[in-house]
């Protein structure tokens with residue numbers, strides 16, 4: 001079974017992820033733009049038990065549009081946000097795709113919050129589901145429960 005390792009920029013914090021992710025998504029919401037520092041964010045999710053986080057981290061919480069608490073784990077040394085969990089989607093951990101530093105990482109199958117998308121951004125692929133309605137983003141292609149990307 002494939003194991004991929006995501007790390008923060010300084011490398012002391014890592015997330016070892018076993019098996020294929022259950023969801024890879026691109027999110028254009030403003031919070032994800034702020035989190036990633038980019039015009040959109042991509043994240044991959046695995047069941048919690050398939051993600052082993054090693055190293056020091058701090059946590060920061062916010063309430064997502066869905067009303068659920070989102071908890072972000074970030075490196076206190078270099079500041080990278082490596083992983084996060086959302087109450088509305090219990091049992092899965094989201095890991096920032098960029099933290100894998102792997103251009104061959106599976107691409108997103110969901111592109112959500114497209115009403116916040118920068119005009120010059122386009123997520124390609126025949127199998128990509130696009131959504132602009134946050135209410136749809138909360139439920140589309142999800143495991144039971146809801147959340148925000």
Ligand SMILES: [Zn+2]
Pocket residue numbers: 008009010011012013075076077078079080
């Ligand atoms: Zn770091």
Ligand SMILES: [Zn+2]
Pocket residue numbers: 027028029030031032033113148149
């Ligand atoms: Zn988002």
